[in-house]
Amino acid sequence: xxxxxxxEGPVTLSEEAFLTINCTYTAxxxxxxxxxxxxxxxxxxxxxxxxxxxxxxxxKGFEATYRKETTSFHLEKGSVQVSxxxxxxxALDNTDKLIFGTGTRLQVxx
Amino acid sequence: DTAxxxxxxxxxxxxxxxxxxxxxxxxxxxxxxxxxxxxxxxxKIMFSYNNKELIINETVPNRFSPKxxxxxxxxxxxNSLELGxxxxxxxASSNRGAxEAFFGQGTRLTVV
Numbered sequence: 001x002x003x004x005x006x007x008e009g010p011v012t013l014s015e016e017a018f019l020t021i022n023c024t025y026t027a028x029x030x031x032x033x034x035x036x037x038x039x040x041x042x043x044x045x046x047x048x049x050x051x052x053x054x055x056x057x058x059x060k061g062f063e064a065t066y067r068k069e070t071t072s073f074h075l076e077k078g079s080v081q082v083s084x085x086x087x088x089x090x091a092l093d094n095t096d097k098l099i100f101g102t103g104t105r106l107q108v109x110x
Numbered sequence: 111d112t113a114x115x116x117x118x119x120x121x122x123x124x125x126x127x128x129x130x131x132x133x134x135x136x137x138x139x140x141x142x143x144x145x146x147x148x149x150x151x152x153x154k155i156m157f158s159y160n161n162k163e164l165i166i167n168e169t170v171p172n173r174f175s176p177k178x179x180x181x182x183x184x185x186x187x188x189n190s191l192e193l194g195x196x197x198x199x200x201x202a203s204s205n206r207g208a209x210e211a212f213f214g215q216g217t218r219l220t221v222v
Contacts, residue, residue: 043114043200045213046211089153096158096165096166096206097143097155098153100153102151102152
Protein backbone atom coordinates (compact mmCIF):
# COMPACT_ATOMS: atom_id res chain seq x y z
CA UNK A 1 0.00 0.00 0.00
CA UNK A 2 0.87 3.67 -0.08
CA UNK A 3 3.42 4.85 2.44
CA UNK A 4 5.59 7.80 3.42
CA UNK A 5 9.08 7.60 4.88
CA UNK A 6 10.76 10.57 6.48
CA UNK A 7 14.01 11.01 8.29
CA GLU A 8 14.26 10.24 11.96
CA GLY A 9 14.61 13.13 14.33
CA PRO A 10 15.21 15.10 16.27
CA VAL A 11 16.95 17.55 14.01
CA THR A 12 18.82 20.10 16.10
CA LEU A 13 20.01 23.32 14.49
CA SER A 14 21.26 26.73 15.44
CA GLU A 15 19.26 29.77 14.37
CA GLU A 16 19.90 30.79 10.74
CA ALA A 17 21.16 27.31 9.78
CA PHE A 18 19.97 25.56 6.60
CA LEU A 19 17.29 22.91 7.05
CA THR A 20 16.57 19.78 5.05
CA ILE A 21 14.09 17.13 6.13
CA ASN A 22 13.99 14.20 3.75
CA CYS A 23 10.74 12.58 2.65
CA THR A 24 10.16 9.78 0.16
CA TYR A 25 6.93 8.07 -0.76
CA THR A 26 5.52 4.92 -2.30
CA ALA A 27 2.21 5.22 -4.10
CA UNK A 28 0.33 4.06 -7.14
CA UNK A 29 -0.79 6.76 -9.49
CA UNK A 30 -0.14 10.43 -8.86
CA UNK A 31 -0.70 11.45 -5.26
CA UNK A 32 -0.76 14.97 -3.91
CA UNK A 33 2.04 15.65 -1.44
CA UNK A 34 1.99 17.77 1.69
CA UNK A 35 4.02 19.02 4.59
CA UNK A 36 2.09 19.61 7.80
CA UNK A 37 3.53 21.22 10.93
CA UNK A 38 2.52 20.63 14.54
CA UNK A 39 3.61 23.24 17.05
CA UNK A 40 3.76 22.18 20.71
CA UNK A 41 0.30 21.53 22.14
CA UNK A 42 -1.47 22.34 18.88
CA UNK A 43 -3.13 20.56 15.99
CA UNK A 44 -1.70 20.10 12.53
CA UNK A 45 -1.45 22.98 10.10
CA UNK A 46 -0.82 22.69 6.40
CA UNK A 47 2.61 24.17 5.65
CA UNK A 48 2.78 23.59 1.90
CA UNK A 49 1.58 21.26 -0.82
CA UNK A 50 2.24 20.11 -4.39
CA UNK A 51 -0.26 18.32 -6.56
CA UNK A 52 1.78 17.19 -9.55
CA UNK A 53 5.29 16.33 -10.59
CA UNK A 54 7.80 19.21 -10.60
CA UNK A 55 5.45 21.49 -8.66
CA UNK A 56 7.14 23.46 -5.92
CA UNK A 57 5.20 24.24 -2.77
CA UNK A 58 6.36 27.15 -0.64
CA UNK A 59 5.26 28.98 2.48
CA LYS A 60 6.93 30.96 5.30
CA GLY A 61 10.36 30.44 3.71
CA PHE A 62 9.93 26.67 3.47
CA GLU A 63 10.03 24.92 0.09
CA ALA A 64 9.56 21.41 -1.26
CA THR A 65 9.59 20.13 -4.84
CA TYR A 66 7.57 17.13 -6.03
CA ARG A 67 10.13 14.83 -7.64
CA LYS A 68 8.42 11.92 -9.36
CA GLU A 69 11.64 10.37 -10.63
CA THR A 70 13.02 10.02 -7.10
CA THR A 71 9.59 9.79 -5.38
CA SER A 72 10.69 12.51 -3.00
CA PHE A 73 9.34 15.70 -1.44
CA HIS A 74 12.16 17.03 0.72
CA LEU A 75 11.47 20.07 2.92
CA GLU A 76 14.04 22.89 2.92
CA LYS A 77 14.48 26.28 4.53
CA GLY A 78 17.44 28.53 4.03
CA SER A 79 17.55 30.08 7.50
CA VAL A 80 15.60 28.60 10.39
CA GLN A 81 14.31 30.52 13.39
CA VAL A 82 13.64 29.44 16.97
CA SER A 83 9.93 29.79 16.20
CA UNK A 84 10.24 27.01 13.58
CA UNK A 85 10.72 24.45 16.36
CA UNK A 86 7.93 21.92 15.85
CA UNK A 87 7.18 18.46 14.48
CA UNK A 88 7.00 18.27 10.69
CA UNK A 89 4.94 15.62 8.92
CA UNK A 90 5.23 14.63 5.28
CA ALA A 91 2.00 13.20 3.87
CA LEU A 92 0.37 12.02 0.67
CA ASP A 93 -3.24 11.91 -0.47
CA ASN A 94 -4.03 9.34 -3.10
CA THR A 95 -7.35 7.80 -2.11
CA ASP A 96 -9.28 10.47 -0.21
CA LYS A 97 -7.21 10.04 2.93
CA LEU A 98 -3.94 11.43 4.20
CA ILE A 99 -1.13 8.98 4.84
CA PHE A 100 1.50 10.46 7.12
CA GLY A 101 5.15 9.84 7.73
CA THR A 102 6.33 9.33 11.28
CA GLY A 103 7.11 13.01 11.82
CA THR A 104 10.45 14.75 12.37
CA ARG A 105 10.99 16.95 15.39
CA LEU A 106 12.97 20.12 14.66
CA GLN A 107 14.64 21.96 17.53
CA VAL A 108 16.20 25.34 16.78
CA UNK A 109 18.43 26.98 19.38
CA UNK A 110 19.41 30.65 19.51
CA ASP B 111 -14.83 31.40 14.61
CA THR B 112 -12.76 28.22 14.96
CA ALA B 113 -12.82 26.17 11.75
CA UNK B 114 -12.65 22.67 13.25
CA UNK B 115 -13.38 22.39 16.95
CA UNK B 116 -13.18 19.35 19.18
CA UNK B 117 -14.37 18.85 22.72
CA UNK B 118 -13.07 18.07 25.20
CA UNK B 119 -9.42 19.04 24.80
CA UNK B 120 -8.38 16.70 27.61
CA UNK B 121 -10.11 13.56 28.81
CA UNK B 122 -8.92 11.37 31.68
CA UNK B 123 -10.98 8.29 32.42
CA UNK B 124 -10.77 4.83 33.91
CA UNK B 125 -10.48 1.56 32.04
CA UNK B 126 -13.83 0.10 31.09
CA UNK B 127 -15.63 3.42 30.83
CA UNK B 128 -17.46 4.70 27.76
CA UNK B 129 -16.64 8.17 26.46
CA UNK B 130 -17.39 10.44 23.51
CA UNK B 131 -15.42 13.11 21.69
CA UNK B 132 -17.28 15.70 19.65
CA UNK B 133 -16.17 17.47 16.50
CA UNK B 134 -17.74 20.28 14.54
CA UNK B 135 -16.59 22.14 11.45
CA UNK B 136 -17.93 25.43 10.12
CA UNK B 137 -16.10 25.36 6.80
CA UNK B 138 -18.92 23.86 4.76
CA UNK B 139 -16.83 20.79 3.97
CA UNK B 140 -18.49 17.54 2.94
CA UNK B 141 -15.94 15.13 4.39
CA UNK B 142 -14.76 14.63 7.98
CA UNK B 143 -12.11 12.38 9.48
CA UNK B 144 -10.79 10.98 12.73
CA UNK B 145 -7.05 10.41 13.11
CA UNK B 146 -5.22 8.84 16.05
CA UNK B 147 -1.77 10.06 17.12
CA UNK B 148 0.12 7.69 19.38
CA UNK B 149 2.79 8.48 21.94
CA UNK B 150 5.47 8.43 19.25
CA UNK B 151 3.57 11.08 17.26
CA UNK B 152 2.58 8.58 14.55
CA UNK B 153 -0.67 9.65 12.86
CA LYS B 154 -3.07 7.15 11.36
CA ILE B 155 -6.51 7.58 9.89
CA MET B 156 -9.36 5.83 11.68
CA PHE B 157 -12.55 6.89 9.89
CA SER B 158 -13.79 9.12 7.13
CA TYR B 159 -17.34 10.29 6.47
CA ASN B 160 -18.61 11.98 3.34
CA ASN B 161 -22.02 13.65 3.58
CA LYS B 162 -22.82 11.58 6.68
CA GLU B 163 -21.85 8.28 5.03
CA LEU B 164 -18.92 6.16 6.19
CA ILE B 165 -16.34 5.85 3.42
CA ILE B 166 -13.19 4.78 5.28
CA ASN B 167 -12.90 2.45 8.25
CA GLU B 168 -9.29 1.51 8.85
CA THR B 169 -9.23 -1.68 10.89
CA VAL B 170 -10.41 0.02 14.04
CA PRO B 171 -11.82 -2.10 16.92
CA ASN B 172 -15.61 -2.27 17.11
CA ARG B 173 -15.41 -0.44 20.43
CA PHE B 174 -14.92 2.73 18.37
CA SER B 175 -18.10 3.98 16.73
CA PRO B 176 -18.23 7.22 14.78
CA LYS B 177 -21.52 9.02 14.37
CA UNK B 178 -22.28 11.82 11.93
CA UNK B 179 -25.65 13.48 12.64
CA UNK B 180 -25.03 15.95 9.81
CA UNK B 181 -22.13 16.82 7.56
CA UNK B 182 -20.84 19.48 9.98
CA UNK B 183 -20.45 17.05 12.88
CA UNK B 184 -18.55 13.82 13.40
CA UNK B 185 -18.49 12.40 16.91
CA UNK B 186 -16.41 9.49 18.16
CA UNK B 187 -17.80 7.17 20.81
CA UNK B 188 -15.51 4.67 22.50
CA ASN B 189 -16.84 1.76 24.57
CA SER B 190 -14.97 -0.20 27.23
CA LEU B 191 -11.89 1.98 27.15
CA GLU B 192 -8.51 0.24 27.36
CA LEU B 193 -5.09 1.53 28.37
CA GLY B 194 -3.94 1.27 24.75
CA UNK B 195 -6.59 3.76 23.68
CA UNK B 196 -4.58 6.53 25.32
CA UNK B 197 -3.57 8.87 22.49
CA UNK B 198 -4.36 12.21 20.91
CA UNK B 199 -7.37 12.06 18.62
CA UNK B 200 -7.63 14.60 15.82
CA UNK B 201 -10.70 15.50 13.86
CA ALA B 202 -10.25 16.97 10.37
CA SER B 203 -12.39 18.10 7.47
CA SER B 204 -12.06 18.75 3.76
CA ASN B 205 -14.04 18.73 0.57
CA ARG B 206 -13.80 15.37 -1.13
CA GLY B 207 -11.26 15.55 -3.91
CA ALA B 208 -9.73 18.72 -2.48
CA UNK B 209 -6.08 18.76 -1.58
CA GLU B 210 -6.13 20.25 1.90
CA ALA B 211 -7.53 18.98 5.19
CA PHE B 212 -8.09 21.22 8.21
CA PHE B 213 -7.40 19.78 11.62
CA GLY B 214 -8.84 20.42 15.04
CA GLN B 215 -6.67 21.04 18.10
CA GLY B 216 -6.85 17.43 19.20
CA THR B 217 -8.28 15.61 22.22
CA ARG B 218 -5.73 14.05 24.56
CA LEU B 219 -7.33 10.89 25.95
CA THR B 220 -5.68 9.27 28.95
CA VAL B 221 -7.01 5.95 30.19
CA VAL B 222 -5.92 5.01 33.71
